[in-house]
Amino acid sequence: MSYEFIVVHEELAPLVAGVQLNRPKELNALNLQLMGELRSALEKLDSNDDIRSIVIFGNERAFAAGADIKQMAGKGAIDMLKIDQFSTWDAIRRVKKPIIAAVSGFALGGGCELTMLCDMIVASETAQFGQPEISIGVMPGAGGTQRLTRAVGKARAMEMVLTGNFISAQEAKEAGLINKVVPVDLYLEEAIKLAQKVSEKSPIAVQLAKESVLKSFDTGLQEGLFFERKNFYTLFATEDQKEGMAAFIEKRKPEFKNK
Numbered sequence: 001m002s003y004e005f006i007v008v009h010e011e012l013a014p015l016v017a018g019v020q021l022n023r024p025k026e027l028n029a030l031n032l033q034l035m036g037e038l039r040s041a042l043e044k045l046d047s048n049d050d051i052r053s054i055v056i057f058g059n060e061r062a063f064a065a066g067a068d069i070k071q072m073a074g075k076g077a078i079d080m081l082k083i084d085q086f087s088t089w090d091a092i093r094r095v096k097k098p099i100i101a102a103v104s105g106f107a108l109g110g111g112c113e114l115t116m117l118c119d120m121i122v123a124s125e126t127a128q129f130g131q132p133e134i135s136i137g138v139m140p141g142a143g144g145t146q147r148l149t150r151a152v153g154k155a156r157a158m159e160m161v162l163t164g165n166f167i168s169a170q171e172a173k174e175a176g177l178i179n180k181v182v183p184v185d186l187y188l189e190e191a192i193k194l195a196q197k198v199s200e201k202s203p204i205a206v207q208l209a210k211e212s213v214l215k216s217f218d219t220g221l222q223e224g225l226f227f228e229r230k231n232f233y234t235l236f237a238t239e240d241q242k243e244g245m246a247a248f249i250e251k252r253k254p255e256f257k258n259k
């Protein structure tokens with residue numbers, strides 16, 4: 001299937017797919033079509049057994065500079081309600097395979113929120129993260145007040161959301177928003193390396209582990225622990241658990257089969 005605003009790389013590396021946001025003149029502003037394409041591509045990759053993890057990236061200048069302001073500018077509240085753009089975001093949140101954001105340049109507004117919808121973030125030294133919606137008379141709408149606060153804490157989230165100030169990749173790393181900062185020529189490579197490392201593991205274990213970590217955002221501790229325990233027990237029904245533990249005991253590399 002061909003897309004207008006994204007490019008899908010089914011084999012960015014063995015077992016790793018890539019999706020490139022591709023509206024460079026608009027700094028990859030996330031219009032409705034782009035987000036629809038992204039959802040469709042991610043859902044297809046999620047159901048492809050030859051792929052174990054996914055890297056989303058933009059270009060050197062911008063990961064994404066936010067939702068498309070020009071597309072939203074004339075809309076009223078009821079238009080926005082009917083468009084229901086965030087159902088697309090909810091669908092992306094349901095992707096079971098791990099998603100890594102490889103970020104260079106601007107990750108602003110919806111762009112920053114998209115990185116936080118991913119499971120891990122690798123950034124170039126030039127990356128800038130921000131929620132500047134306040135400067136255009138609105139506020140974050142795709143998780144910027146919730147996921148950002150959980151990631152960096154109240155003080156920094158309040159400052160970013162209320163002033164619109166950007167933070168550097170290094171500050172984002174220190175604040176716990178992102179996993180890694182690397183020189184600009186390495187950000188995609190490092191993200192792929194991280195994706196490959198995850199792709200070597202049992203895909204079923206990775207899926208249930210991702211689901212369990214995400215559950216911690218939605219529940220209290222006791223319910224979360226109960227959920228974790230169920231997923232842990234479930235993995236003992238897999239061949240991959242038998243293989244993983246046998247390989248440890250036999251001092252060899254496991255060969256996981258996703259079974």
Ligand code: CAA
Nearest residue numbers: 025026027029065066067068069070109110132140141142
């Ligand atoms: N929507 C639509 N177009 C955008 C855009 C956006 N979010 N961000 C950049 N563009 C366009 C610009 O309009 C410009 O287009 P033209 O050449 O046709 O004028 C082009 O991309 C290049 O941008 P600039 O000339 O502005 O580049 P710059 O280097 O001077 O500035 C920038 C870069 C600081 C990122 C600046 O473009 C900017 O502030 N962008 C908007 C950032 C923003 O406010 N994002 C939040 C959007 S709202 C949101 O995301 C809601 C939500 O929670 C879902």
